[in-house]
Amino acid sequence: MNEKINIAIVDDHTLFRMGLSSILHESPAIDVLFEAENGRELQQKIREKTPDVVLMDVNMPIVDGYEATSWLKTNYPGVKVLALSMYEDDNSIIKMIRCGAAGYVLKQSRPGQLVNAIEMIYSSGFFFNELVSAGLRRNVLRDDSTSRLSDREKQFLEMACSEMTYKEIADKMFVSPRTVDNYREALFEKLGIKSRVGLVLYAIKNNFYKII
Incomplete structure (x- = not known):
């Protein structure tokens, strides 16, 4: 540099x-x-x-x-x-x-x-630490990663950016907490993410959530 x-x-x-x-x-x-x-x-x-x-x-x-x-x-x-x-x-x-x-x-x-x-x-433009794996680092910079997500996973991803707990997200989505856990684990697997912070970074980078 x-x-x-x-x-x-x-x-x-x-x-x-x-x-x-x-x-x-x-x-x-x-x-x-x-x-x-x-x-x-x-x-x-x-x-x-x-x-x-x-x-x-x-x-x-x-x-x-x-x-x-x-x-x-x-x-x-x-x-x-x-x-x-x-x-x-x-x-x-x-x-x-x-x-x-x-x-x-x-x-x-x-x-x-x-x-x-x-x-x-x-x-x-972003910093990814050890809690956000190399998988997210690759996915967050390419446009085709979002095509692998279902509509419900995208809805969960947007809500994950809020201050709601996973239980509150489940109530908002009219599903069980176990179903929300499944959405989270599926996104972790698909996107190479290890934490909710990683989900938020991905959501913002890919316009699922607009920064205030």
């Missing part, structure tokens, strides 16, 4: 933010434009310098990661958001993706993994 990727780091923990900035400054592929301690400060600073990628913490005071990501999607749609998560919490990660994030990394990831995530989200 010849050109540097300009990034911003948004996190309310000062030591973590400064440490992350210091680590990324050592990468020849990345240039840290600025840091911000919450979404409000991001909104102020981005008017002067626009990054390619924003590393966005989820839980912050004043303006949290959800609101800041939605704001970026509306006002700076070309900026990619890579969510920073402390835990592998499907609900918060999926909510961030619905707000406009194009992937996530755990805060305890190794520096090399983080740099790889930044490079991947910059070049391909």
